[in-house]
Amino acid sequence: MPTKFEIFSQTYESYFKTTRTSRGITYRYLSVPGTNANLPPLLWLHGFPSSLYDWHYQLDFFHAKGYPLIALDMLGYGGTDKPTDPALYKRSLMARDVLDILDVEGATRVVGIAHDWGSSLLSRIADLYADRFLGFAFLSVGYIGPNPQAPYDLDILLPFLKKLTGKEIFAYWEFFSKPYADKTIADNIESFFDFLYSEDGYSLGNEYWMERGKAEEFVSSGQRTPRAKFLTEEDFAVMREHLIGPGRGLTGPLNWYKSATTGVNSADDKEVVAKLGDKFPVKLSVAQPVLFLGSGKDPIAAPSRMLPPTEQVASDFTGVTLDTSHWILLEEPEKVNAEIEKWLERKVNKT
Secondary structure, three states: OOOHHHHHHHHHHHHEEEEEOOOOOEEEEEEEOOOOOOOOOEEEEOOOOOOHHHHHHHHHHHHHOOOOEEEEOOOOOOOOOOOOOHHHHOHHHHHHHHHHHHHHHOOOOEEEEEEOHHHHHHHHHHHHHHHHEEEEEEEOOOOOOOOOOOOOOHHHHHHHHHHHHOOOOOOHHHHHOOOOHHHHHHHOHHHHHHHHOEOOHHHHHHHHHOOOOHHHHHHHOOOOOOEOOOOOHHHHHHHHHHHHOOOOOOHHHHHHHHHHHOOHHHHHHHHHHHHHHHHOOOOOOEEEEEEEEEEOOOOOOOHHHHHHHHHHHEEEEEEEEEOOOOOHHHHOHHHHHHHHHHHHHHHHOOO
């Protein structure tokens, strides 16, 4: 009997494409034609340490509904190029990559849907190319606008966050930004999966994610903890192959963190604000409908932190919080699909 991944691969095999963007980056992506000409293309942007396959529940659901679908292997992942220089992961550069792919596909008015670091990129796309979109949906991580005043040096940022919130919220970024993190994770991949997909992610997040040194301690020492029940051993086998299989690796995915902690994103924010000129911050008001699906059990991207800036930027905002971990699209796919479909029907498809 074929596995879930084998069925997915067989279903979409003929729809995979590659293209070279204007800056010379090759992307692998999925482009599925729609069967209903009245429905807009849905663009899917995954986060860390995922792949476009993580969207399989959503892709199957909306494919059956007749929507055109475009799902990317993000920069550093899968069949897409994996540059080792964090500077090439600048959000504005990757935003232009996405627009190049939409141009190749002739997709002029699309709906962007993103999770985790994909939401960070979708935010930059909304800053620069909102006129190409009919709506924006953010899962778990909300809109992240340009903030050139924010410190990127973790020695400054983490104490600031602890004073503000009582927690070093992004303490785990320190480990993920170290030059040997890719090898440490690959050598302890089972512990890494336990760390990310813990059955009790809320408690683990508070204990290990938000205190410096704890993430590295957990993974490098090979600690184990029960994993979330919504993921099977088959799911983890697919994830394992995607991250450390032949031609893969963690260097590219971790560069999304390094681009933040080395100042690449901060410099990009300054450039975006300078480009917007006297329109800033007035420009940062999205006229298109915006959906935020929050993860109620996410200790890092807590809805209380993610919702306000997302609602503030949106003139037409819909916010829903589900009782899930950070992996909202995998844990409650039926609810996620239903909320996205309802939002599309009420807010997007009628425009």
